Each structure stands twice: as structure tokens, then as C-alpha cells.
Amino acid sequence: MISDASGGLPRYCHPYHGGWDVARIALDIPESRILFICPISCARIICLNAIKYDYKDRVDVLALTEDDIVSGAYEQKTIDAACEVLDHLDPKPKALILYVSCIDAMLGNDHSFQTQEIMDRYPEVNCLVLKMCPITRYSGDLPLVALQHDMYQALPMETVPKEKTVAFIGTNIAPHPESDLVRVLESAGYRALHIQASDDYRDYLAVRGASLNLCMMPFGKSACALLQQRYGTPFMPYFAKYDLAAIRETITKLCDTLTIPLPDLDAMERETVSILKKTAAEIGDTELIIDSIATLFPNELRKTLEDCGFKVRRIYGDSVNINAPDIDAGSVRMPVERSYGAGENVIAIGMVSSSFEGAQKTIDVFYDNGEWGHYGLKKLAERILDACRDPKSSQDVRKEAVK
CATH class of the missing domain: 3.40.50 (Rossmann fold)
Structure with missing residues (x-):
């Protein structure tokens, strides 16, 4: 259980959340690898899930000690650990994710010089920072909102030509190829793009060229707004609907937005x-x-x-x-x-x-x-x-x- 900010009562937090911890969500970025930087107790659940769901070969941990935190060695140890990981990998990942915990927020770490030094040494690797900071559930962005936002903030700033692609933002799981949503899009010649369904980093980069982003969960709204601001990509909510009239309305709105034929x-x-x-x-x-x-x-x-x-x-x-x-x-x-x-x-x-x-x-x-x-x-x-x-x-x- 965790305390609820609104009323002070405990709120049940189920130990089984579909296996989607923060590391597994971040690894939706194709050809990426994570360096988790935190005390060992924080990394325990990440390591167990990595074994359980078979992504242990994409996760490394820098276990911080009290000495690392109080001595000021934390920032340099992060750079050294990232370089050690990359030195031992061939081929190199297309993206290295530095995943930091709430201790990082308290220390006021400057990530810009860390990521720049790592990318200077390994120019073929995009280095990005994601944050696991549960304390923000009561102030600022919720952790899942910030995670989705920061995953796409790491995209290159350069715009690319728009393609006949619709990207799905805010959900961990790609829609099934037989879903009515994918079938409607593909029947009109559009590509349905979700990075979780790909093992090619170019598909992550291709999000920049989407004609439309579908915000599949409320957690993705901030990320969609970022993509609209950067690349001019419009977005529309497409949350999981069960009301039959709402389903009809949402599909109709999607087809009208893309000017494609309505299905039966x-x-x-x-x-x-x-x-x-x-x-x-x-x-x-x-x-x-x-x-x-x-x-x-x-x-x-x-x-x-x-x-x-x-x-x-x-x-x-x-x-x-x-x-x-x-x-x-x-x-x-x-x-x-x-x-x-x-x-x-x-x-x-x-x-x-x-x-x-x-x-x-x-x-x-x-x-x-x-x-x-x-x-x-x-x-x-x-x-x-x-x-x-x-x-x-x-x-x-x-x-x-x-x-």
C-alpha cells in the first residue's frame, strides 16, 4: 500500500502490474539499452522483472553507495559506468538510456555534460536520460507522464518530411494487427506505427514523420503535445472505449481527420x-x-x-x-x-x-x-x-x- 495524497488513506498498490515496470516501458525504444543508476534496493525489482520477462541482456545497473552520493563521485561514476558498458558491446546499441532514481533529483545532477561526454566518445550512440521519481505523483508530472514525454524528447530536433504514417503514443503495447483500428488505417494505405512492435531504431526516428499521432492513454498527452510543438504533428485522443456509440464516434473522427473511407x-x-x-x-x-x-x-x-x-x-x-x-x-x-x-x-x-x-x-x-x-x-x-x-x-x- 502507499499513502494517498488526497485523503491520507492508504491506497492499494498491487505487486503485479502486468510486468510493465519503468525499465520495460523505456525499452520500447528499439535497439536501446538501459543503465539503471540507483541504490541496489531500487534496482532489485527491475532486475527480477528483467529476468522474468527476458530482457536481462538489455539492462545494466550502477549500484550507488552512500559514499558515492556524499563524496560527489556520483556524476563521474555514471560516465565511467556508461563507457564501460559501451566498451564491452559490439555492435553498440543505437540508444543508451541513463535511468536515474529520485536520489538524482535531490542531488540536482547536471545530465547535459554527462550525456555529451558519452556521445562525444561514442558518436553512433544516442544517450538520453529518463527518471524514476515516485515523489512527483503529488507534484508536477506523474512518473508515467514524464516517462512518455522524455522518451520522445530524446528524438533529434530536425524535422523530416511527413509520411502516410499514424503513430501510437502513450501505451506500452502495440495494437494487434487484427484490431479494427489497424485494419481501418492499413486499408486506407496508412502505416500503423508503434515502437514496441519494432526492433529497428529507425522506426523510433520515424515518429517525427507521422501525419497524425493517436494519444492512446492519458499518460501520453504531454508527449503528443511535445511532438506537435517540435514537428507540427497533430494528435487526437484515442483512448480504449467500450461504449458502442463512443467507438463509432471515435472511428468516424479518425476517418474524417485523415479523409479516409469509413468502414461498415x-x-x-x-x-x-x-x-x-x-x-x-x-x-x-x-x-x-x-x-x-x-x-x-x-x-x-x-x-x-x-x-x-x-x-x-x-x-x-x-x-x-x-x-x-x-x-x-x-x-x-x-x-x-x-x-x-x-x-x-x-x-x-x-x-x-x-x-x-x-x-x-x-x-x-x-x-x-x-x-x-x-x-x-x-x-x-x-x-x-x-x-x-x-x-x-x-x-x-x-x-x-x-x-
Whole structure:
């Protein structure tokens, strides 16, 4: 748990966040490598995740001691460690990320001379600085907002000609090639660009030439504004939507913005509703609980599911606008006092709700899993059936993740 600034109550921070720690998000930059610069205790979770999710060959750690911090050796040790890493690599990474912790903010470190010295020695390597500073959640940019912003701030300042490309900003996971979003773009001759789907550094550089940026999560708005200011790239929000009317409106706005043909929205909607209703009939009286880590819009998801015949019992999340008196809205504050026995006839959509209720049927979703619109709803229906056929508690999901 962590303390919540708004009311002082503890807020539950689930230990399993889909495996997306700050290092893994930063490594969305293709052909990059990270030097994590922090006390060893801070690096522990990064190292464990790097082993678990198989990116350990792209992560190095400079473990700081108290002597390093108080003696003033910190800045030079960073340069020496970065050069030592690069000396041992052939070929060199296209980007070296110096990832610093909150200690760096307290010391007032000057990164400009560090990155410049490293790039002077290794001109083929772009050296950038990212910051892990949890204290900013109560002042300034949230850590995820700052991370997305700084990842794209490291792009070269030079503008490039605009291409028939739409870039996805603000989400860790690239949209599935079969998603309605990608299919609409590619059918009109546009390239759907997400750096996580590429292993070529040139695709990171190609973000500068996008005709349009889609802000896929609120965390990406600052990055989109930066890209618009630098390269003149317009952007539009394209958050994961579950309300059918909102999906229609968003796709229509996208097609109007790019002046491309509209797909058959009526047919897409009929197919989605048919699949959802069939799934609801198949699971019968099984109830659903949803949390705001699984999706940013749990109430919107609830309404669509209920309209198609599902039974939603509870939503977990703070600042959730619940417009239905028969729905129990559970807070992620003081979870011990709010734990309920889910029973076997409940499916938890999200790890937080599963943990709170001890659910035996869990759908492991983290911020919509990068799935939007009709594709996201159909994929969720598939996962609901999978949860019934192969029940897993949140503990089972975590154990499987470390195998």
C-alpha cells in the first residue's frame, strides 16, 4: 500500500502490474539499452522483472553507495559506468538510456555534460536520460507522464518530411494487427506505427514523420503535445472505449481527420454485440467484478456488458463515476476492510479486484492490454470464456508469470 495524497488513506498498490515496470516501458525504444543508476534496493525489482520477462541482456545497473552520493563521485561514476558498458558491446546499441532514481533529483545532477561526454566518445550512440521519481505523483508530472514525454524528447530536433504514417503514443503495447483500428488505417494505405512492435531504431526516428499521432492513454498527452510543438504533428485522443456509440464516434473522427473511407460501422457493431450476447448466455449467472487497473473506463465497460446481458456485481477504483444505484463501487483504499468473498461464480476482470475478493476466476488485464474498440470487446468475451474453462486466482496468474 502507499499513502494517498488526497485523503491520507492508504491506497492499494498491487505487486503485479502486468510486468510493465519503468525499465520495460523505456525499452520500447528499439535497439536501446538501459543503465539503471540507483541504490541496489531500487534496482532489485527491475532486475527480477528483467529476468522474468527476458530482457536481462538489455539492462545494466550502477549500484550507488552512500559514499558515492556524499563524496560527489556520483556524476563521474555514471560516465565511467556508461563507457564501460559501451566498451564491452559490439555492435553498440543505437540508444543508451541513463535511468536515474529520485536520489538524482535531490542531488540536482547536471545530465547535459554527462550525456555529451558519452556521445562525444561514442558518436553512433544516442544517450538520453529518463527518471524514476515516485515523489512527483503529488507534484508536477506523474512518473508515467514524464516517462512518455522524455522518451520522445530524446528524438533529434530536425524535422523530416511527413509520411502516410499514424503513430501510437502513450501505451506500452502495440495494437494487434487484427484490431479494427489497424485494419481501418492499413486499408486506407496508412502505416500503423508503434515502437514496441519494432526492433529497428529507425522506426523510433520515424515518429517525427507521422501525419497524425493517436494519444492512446492519458499518460501520453504531454508527449503528443511535445511532438506537435517540435514537428507540427497533430494528435487526437484515442483512448480504449467500450461504449458502442463512443467507438463509432471515435472511428468516424479518425476517418474524417485523415479523409479516409469509413468502414461498415453497423456491421462491426452487430458482430460485437452478437459475440457479447452469446458469451453472456454461455456463462449464465456468473457475475463480473471490474477494477480500474484492468481498464481506465470500468463504468463504461460495465454499461456495455450489462446491455449485452452480463451481470456486473462490483467495480473497484477511485474517482469512478458510478451512475447505477444497484452497482457496488469498491474503493482501492483500505482494501482489508473492503474484502469480500467472491465465491466460485464470479469472474474478476483485473488483478486488483481478483486479489480483493479472492476470486478463483481471473482475467489478467492491465490498462486494456492495448486493445481498443470492437476488437477489445471481442477479445474480452474470449477471455471471459477462457476464465470459465481454465479458472485461475490472482496467485495462480503471478506464479505462471515467473515460470
